[in-house]
Amino acid sequence: MRTLVDRRRFNLLLGAGVAAGALGTRMPRARAANKITVLNWQGYGTDEAWALKLFAEQTGIEVVHDYFNSEQEMFTKLRTNPGAYDVALINSAWTSRIAEEGLLDPIDFNTVPNSADLDPLLRDSSNFAFDGKPYGVAWVWGMNGLGVRKDKAAGAQSLEVLWSPEAVGRVALYDDAITEVGIAALLFGESINDPKDMKAIVEKLKAMKPNVKLIWSSEDQWNKAFSAGEFDYSIYWSGAAGRSQKTFKLPVEFIVPTEGAIGWLDGLSVPASAPNKAEALSFINYMIDPKFYVQWATEVGAPASANAKAMEELPADDPQKLIHKTEYLKNLQFMSPMPDERRQAFVDAWEEVKAFYAS
Amino acid sequence: MSEPQSGAPARRGLSPGAVTAALVTPAYLWLTVAIFLPLVAMLVFSFLTAAPFGNRAVEFTGAHYLVFYNRPYLVEVALRSLALGAWTTGICALIGLPAALALSRAFRGRTREVLFFLVILPFWTNGLVRVFSWTMVLRENGILDDIVRAFWADAPSIGILYSYPAIVVGLVHAYLPYMILTCYLSVVAIDDEILEAARSLGARAPVVFGKIVLPLAAPGLIAGSVLIFVPVIGSFMEPRILGGTAGVTIGTVIEDQFTQAFNWPLGSALSFIMLAVVLVVFAVFSRALRGRLTLS
Structure with missing residues (x-):
């Protein structure tokens, strides 16, 4: 019997493997002052290309990403890579635990103007609080x-x-x-x-x-x-x-x-070790902006926004708007x-x- | 004495032992790095109170090895997993040995190559894709039902998705090639003349099969069974996707320890207990088989 995989086919397979390996490795990133790094799930709002382009045009800040595949991994990355991230998406069930380890900065809502429109039930969720201070900005729920x-x-x-x-x-x-x-x-x-x-x-x-x-x-x-x-x-x-x-x-x-x-609630936080805190807060402000949210929700698809004004601006027949009524919020118990x-x-x-x- | 003009002067400097070492070192180095070290790490984890990530304090404990004592419902889950392994291996043997016999005896040349290609083809497709394609075939009003109803319009549904048999179907599909390939290697080596001799001495086909083919194919059957039984016991993807509520195996329990409870030590301990169980099963079987084989 002839061998099933002859050399030509073997080389083909080998080539494919090498190509796949090369695609998988990432280039090391250079850091500049007007560049921030966001830690998030892949494909979860903050890495929408059109939004990052708009944000860069408005502020001159470039946004790059690092991703995690589980909350445990996110926690580990924050612990082991100090100084690597400017913004982190954190499920609010984890925020206070991470803040407790001194890994996050408290949020001053005055530096995030759009936070005035956040639903107070979500903005002031006890999940974000540690030692009487908030450590995350409510984003989606x-x-x-x-x-x-x-x-x-x-x-x-x-x-x-x-x-x-x-x-x-x-x-x-x-x-x-x-x-x-x-x-x-x-x-x-x-x-x-x-x-x-x-x-x-x-x-x-x-x-x-x-x-x-x-x-x-x-x-x-x-x-x-x-x-x-x-x-x-x-x-x-x-x-x-x-x-x-x-x-x-x-x-x-x-x-x-x-x-x-x-209920579940995701928030955006600034690590205590973040190199560009002001830029990070300006990105968070943009992420809770109704303009960003409405486009994200209608063109791509998104969870409910924590910003009450953003939910109002959705079209009246939007299924997410019909499902996520703000009056439900008081009937929810949030994962803590x-x-x-x-x-x-x-x-x-x-x-x-x-x-x-x-x- | 003069140096030989040609031949292999380079070979003279290396002893056979050195050549052997040079040949096996890359493989064993790779096995050490890729399999042995992670396995040892997992073994160590299984004796810790928590996975040693970040700055959590951890202590040594043997408590995780009492998992079956503390969670009695897991005994039944483990037995179901072993039964799943037995069913899958058994059906693979029932289908795989005849297929290997047919491939080695009935086909020659190009046809055999094409048939071999078809056996190996599933290996080249993603496992998840294979399982999801089964969900389309097996579900109520799925492809299987459509085919039956093309002939008998009012046929009751034979969809078995979300049941124990559905898991077995998915696993047999995934692991059958191992059995066919290992059995093929055994039966292709059977000399035609032995079979002819048996027939000329008056042995009928069942006798030829039982006295000659089966014992000579036994190494392939055993190798295939080992290759299939072990991964099936730990399988979690097929049970999860095809099994519905029946899809609880020791594999899914271990997966949940890693992904939901973040309890790596408990997951590791469960894995090592199952490893021990599998080794015991094989020890018992190999002893029984050795006894039988020497008798025949």
Whole structure:
């Protein structure tokens, strides 16, 4: 038998590998005074090319990026690369923990004029506070709540619908311990960040077994399964629900249940070691500017802005505007910092529930 | 004595031992850096209270190795993972050995090359793409249902997405090439004359298969099984995407420890416990197999 990969083909493969490797390596960056470095998820607003061009024209400040793939990685980068970043996107559930280690600068809202339009509930969130001072500027927010099929479950009010007999085999849950434990905590009227009785929560979630059809972990998976009619009731992301309606024309309705929903809030912070603090604050000010947000939300797609004025300026029929009503904010419990042991307890509880579903 | 005019003067200076060392050093250096060192780091992590990143204080502890005692539900998860490994390996063997036999006996030349190419083709596609394409085939009202309904309009759905069998289908697809290739190497070496001798002595096909082909193919079957069983036990992508609520394996539990709980030590400890379990399984099997093989 002749060898399957002859030398010509081998060289081709080798060449492809080398090319891929070369593309993957990044050039080292030179730093200049009018250049700032932003640490964020990739493709999350701050790196929109059109926006950076506009910002550079207005201020002469060039913006470059470094990315992280998990909040843990972001934390590690801030710890181990002092002086490398001027702006960091931080989920508010982490802000006070990072501030506690002395890695962030407190924010003086006078230096960020657009912060006057921020919704006070979000701007003054206790998640940003450490030692009485704010360490982040509220940027965008969203909710994890009920996403249901319009013709099957429109008008559902309570989270109890997930346990109801009409939802047998028709429920999709989000594979996230913090969210699912939080859902049961909301039902019991407890704090989503520190529920008192984890045993009761595990039992309640286990009781949903006959109803649970699948456990989704990506927006794409949710969309495909929903459009194939695999489920009618789900725990879903508010921003994704808007995209499912707008982009995929799916008949999904996002509901903030009477028990409340789980909120998340992302903020922009300035590391204590940032070399260009004034430029960083001017970039943050631009990021919460309604002009930037409306273009980002309508042309690209974005979560809800923390800037109340920016939300008002969205077109009246914008799905994100219809879903993220400001009056919901007071019904939300926001994900907050938690110690490692408690996070482990959440994951253990959810793991036990999933093992029960699988058995 | 004069120097030889031609030949290999350079070879004379190197002892066979040095040549061997020069040949294996790059491979073992690479294995040390890429596999052994990270594995040792993980082993150390598994005895720490927290992953030693940043300026957190960490201490040594053996508590993570009591994970199955402290979380009894994981025993069932581990057993399900072992069963998943057994199902996948078994089905791969049932499909792979006949395929290898057919490839080595029934086809020659260009046809065989094309068929081989088709076996290896899945290796060259991204694993995630393969799994997602299965979701389209297996779901209710998916491609499989469409095909059936083209012949029988009112056929009930045979979509099995989000179930245990769906995971097995995805895993068999992913790992079947290993079994075909290892079995092929074994059966292609079987001398035709042995089979002819058996037939001329009156052995029917089942007897030839049981007494000659199977024992001679055993090394390939065993090698393929080892290559398949181990990664299947730790698989997490196929169970997550194809399994729905059934998609909980020790692999997904370990993944969650790393990505959701940020508890690297616990995830590492779980991995090393499973490694020990796998080694025990193989030790038991290899002893049983060795006994059988020497008998025959």
